[in-house]
Each structure stands twice: as structure tokens, then as C-alpha cells.
Amino acid sequence: MLETASNLFGGLSPAWTVFTICAIYIFTVVTVIWVIGIFQGNHSMMDGYYGFGYASVGWIAYFFAGTTSPQAAVILLMVSLHGVRLGYYLSKRWVGYRKTTGGDKRYLGFVTQLKPGYWWKSFFMVMHPQTIVIMLISFPSIFGIMEAGPAHSFGLLEYAGMLVFGVGLYYEWAADAQLEAFKADAHNKGRYLETGVWALTRHPNYFGNTVVWWGIYIMALAANIHLWWTVVGPLMDTVMLTKILGTAFQDKFMGSRPEYAALMQRRSGFLPRLRK
Numbered sequence: 001m002l003e004t005a006s007n008l009f010g011g012l013s014p015a016w017t018v019f020t021i022c023a024i025y026i027f028t029v030v031t032v033i034w035v036i037g038i039f040q041g042n043h044s045m046m047d048g049y050y051g052f053g054y055a056s057v058g059w060i061a062y063f064f065a066g067t068t069s070p071q072a073a074v075i076l077l078m079v080s081l082h083g084v085r086l087g088y089y090l091s092k093r094w095v096g097y098r099k100t101t102g103g104d105k106r107y108l109g110f111v112t113q114l115k116p117g118y119w120w121k122s123f124f125m126v127m128h129p130q131t132i133v134i135m136l137i138s139f140p141s142i143f144g145i146m147e148a149g150p151a152h153s154f155g156l157l158e159y160a161g162m163l164v165f166g167v168g169l170y171y172e173w174a175a176d177a178q179l180e181a182f183k184a185d186a187h188n189k190g191r192y193l194e195t196g197v198w199a200l201t202r203h204p205n206y207f208g209n210t211v212v213w214w215g216i217y218i219m220a221l222a223a224n225i226h227l228w229w230t231v232v233g234p235l236m237d238t239v240m241l242t243k244i245l246g247t248a249f250q251d252k253f254m255g256s257r258p259e260y261a262a263l264m265q266r267r268s269g270f271l272p273r274l275r276k
Contacts, residue, residue, distance in 0.1 A: 018064045019142050025056070030131045042104075051088070067148050072144065148224055207271065
């Protein structure tokens with residue numbers, strides 16, 4: 001099957017063939033969500049799928065790899081834990097938005113900003129940039145699974161990757177769980193969470209997400225040291241969550257609020273520390 005697909009794509013290597021298959025899969029799913037969003041009036045549904053996208057391409061890669069490498073299996077476990085947890089949390093949040101405001105405020109804002117012609121502009125400016133993001137960030141997971149070397153015992157690099165990943169997973173899990181509990185208390189309306197991991201940084205969820213991908217990258221290196229170039233994935237994730245979207249977007253979106261402006265003076269924007 002893989003050889004046939006490789007010939008179909010012009011003789012690509014097995015790893016790049018699987019990467020192409022994953023890209024086609026993500027493009028197809030995102031396009032379907034785009035069509036559904038047109039009828040729903042916004043594309044907030046994409047936020048609910050986003051995390052699952054990372055897990056699903058890892059599953060596809062492992063299916064085609066046929067590997068017995070324990071490093072590849074750990075990468076699969078890492079990307080599954082991260083993607084399914086994130087997907088569940090975001091899809092649950094999306095369902096909540098649908099019941100209250102009709103969708104995530106960010107996606108509702110895109111509907112207004114991209115008028116006229118939102119229906120086609122959203123295809124290129126809202127939806128499929130996320131296809132590109134998912135595929136580029138997934139470099140270390142897809143290629144780490146596909147090009148894992150011969151099975152060997154775990155060494156320092158493997159344990160370092162698992163440790164870094166564990167720190168990241170804890171931060172993103174704790175941040176989302178603590179924020180969900182905080183918002184569930186009506187007494188906290190209009191206030192900002194400043195306890196738990198939120199006492200260390202304004203954006204512990206984004207910090208955790210970034211660290212998770214550095215952990216996956218380190219494990220990909222442990223699987224095959226020649227995959228150093230897949231550093232494109234965690235680098236893009238870091239830049240995206242600190243300079244383009246993530247912390248930068250949230251701070252710009254809420255920075256005009258006096259209470260949040262004061263919070264920005266008290267708390268670190270990304271790296272955890274007790275006081276800014």
C-alpha cells in the first residue's frame with residue numbers, strides 16, 4: 001500500500017509519503033469543517049477539532065510505519081496524550097460556547113472582520129492556515145515514528161524527552177483544569193485566576209503546550225539523530241504561541257481592560273516565575 005502511494009506521489013520516501021497522506025487527511029477534515037461552519041454561521045467548530053488533528057496524524061504514521069522501536073511507541077503515546085487531552089478540552093469548550101454565544105468570540109470576530117465574502121475568505125484565512133500549522137508542528141511526531149532507528153535501550157536523551165514532555169503535559173493539564181473550575185464559580189466573574197500554575201505565568205496553558213512539543217522533538221532525536229531538522233515543529237509552535245497568536249493575541253485582546261493591564265504588570269507573560 002505504501003509503495004503504491006509512494007509511486008503515486010512521484011517516488012517520495014516512505015516517511016514523506018506518509019507525511020503527504022497525513023496532509024491530505026487534515027486538509028480533507030478541515031475542508032469538511034469549513035463547509036459545516038458556513039451553515040453554522042462561524043467556524044468555531046475548528047477549535048474543537050484542532051487538538052485531535054495532532055493525535056490523528058501520529059496514529060496514521062504509526063499505522064504505516066510497522067515499527068518495533070520503543071522510541072516510536074513513546075512518541076505515539078506522547079502525541080496521543082497531548083492531542084486527545086487538548087481536543088477533548090477544546091471541543092468541550094466549543095460546545096459550551098455554542099450554548100451561550102453561538103461560538104468562540106475569536107471566530108465570531110472573524111465573521112465580522114472578513115466581510116464581505118467571509119464564506120470564501122474563511123477557507124484561506126481562517127481554516128487552512130491551521131492545516132499548515134498542524135502539519136509543520138507535527139514534523140517530529142510523524143518523522144520520529146516513521147524514521148525511528150533500530151530498537152535500542154533507553155538512554156539519557158529518551159529520559160530527557162520524557163521529562164520535558166511530562167512537565168509540559170502537567171502545565172497544560174493543570175492550567176485548563178484550574179481555569180475550568182475557576183470559571184464554574186459565579187463569584188469569580190470579572191476576575192482573573194492567579195492561583196495554582198496561574199500564579200506563575202499569565203499563560204501556563206501555552207507554556208505547557210510549547211514544552212510538550214520540545215519533549216516530543218527530543219524523543220524524535222533519540223529515535224533518529226538525523227531528525228534534527230524537525231526542530232521546525234517546536235520552533236514554530238513556540239513562535240506561534242508567543243509572538244503571533246497565543247500570548248500575544250490574548251494580551252492584545254484583553255490588554256485594554258484595566259484589571260488585565262494590572263495583571264500584566266504582576267505576572268510573567270510566558271515563562272513561569274513567582275513575580276514579574
